[in-house]
Amino acid sequence: MSLNLSHGKNYDVQGYGLTREDLSPIGESREDTQFDIATLFDEDRRLFPLEFEIGSGKGTFLVQQATQMPEVNFLGVEYARAFWEYAADRVRRHGLNGVRMLHYDATVFVKWYVPDETFRQVHIYFPDPWPKARHHKRRTVREDVLRELCRVLEPNGCVRIVTDHEDYYQWMLEHVARVTDVFEKIPFERPISAGDGEVVGTNFERKYRREGRPFNAMILEKK
Template sequence: MPLTMPTAADITVDPLKLPEPVDLRALFEREAPLELEIGSHKGTFLVRRAKEHPELNFIGIEWANKYYQYAADRMARWGLTNVRMMRCDGRHFIIHQVADACIDALHIYHPDPWPKKRHHKRRLIQPEFMDAALRIMKPNARLSIQTDHAGYFEHMQEVILPRTDLQQVDFVDEAYGTVGDDIKTNFEIKYEREGRTFYRFAFRKR
């Protein structure tokens, strides 16, 4: 436990106030490997990761103000000093604002599937986003993705598998937060109770 407990204000970062390009490592006072999650929702995954790995730094990006605040409050209550929350569109932020080669892992769990065909262009996993995601990943950085939507997974496979700058690796890797077969995000826990099938894969940047 830190000597002074952090408040939610210590955890939240306003992306509009950061000098560009944004080197995400500069959001922490110490140097440590950095993991980024897009769509953190209530912060369940990041709270567990940050508690279990005080030697690592973590950033969560969440678009919905209600969940962003909820996650930051939770992190403050746990006294976590190795995690930050940002409220923004992770897609736009990564494509236009983040500096090259500054993260060691990117976590994307149950991104909104936008099931209607006319909304498919709103999906996060698209070639332009993947180019930017690879750009901000350090060499050997890990990307892990899970969805419960078969159609979206098919689309992800079409976008990601032809890339020669990524090498597929085991999804299960406790070093990156997989507990057995699970990652224990809010949606995973909810959908597991409903008996849904999960589709997942993980990669290393070559």
């Protein structure tokens, strides 16, 4: 996919955007990797709960939610550089000290950098559906990733998922059925920042809503 979000504009991600070069090198195991996730935030914010978004796109959810929840920290991860730059610049323009944007693969980051019981919630909104069967293994909502997310959730923490893609939703349900030992599937509740008639209010949701697509949503609560 080729993205041109810059239109000649220079984005400033200073203080809000980070890349894998800003992280310490990966060790032999996660325990050997010297990285303290709390240090991503200013000292006076380090005891706040931390939420994680996989695939933040243009950062709309983070900006809306963090504006309404100043006593929560949010870490968004986005592996498409143009979206990451756009989102990090946007977070900086809004002066949202509780938000950081990381340019990396979220699944690799979680596996190698995130200790157990780190996040209060994980948000996955409109994940790429990878419709071709040979690409299904790239889908984010799958058993092994769900088990990793369970590891990094606090007790009773949640994974929140919304998709417009019916085939992917069916696949998700199959994978969710394999993790019922660690997660309970409960009905979706809209975040505080969702607008009237919105499920969450991300960019993709707004685009797909105009196209009249139906959405499916769920919450997986850690047992």
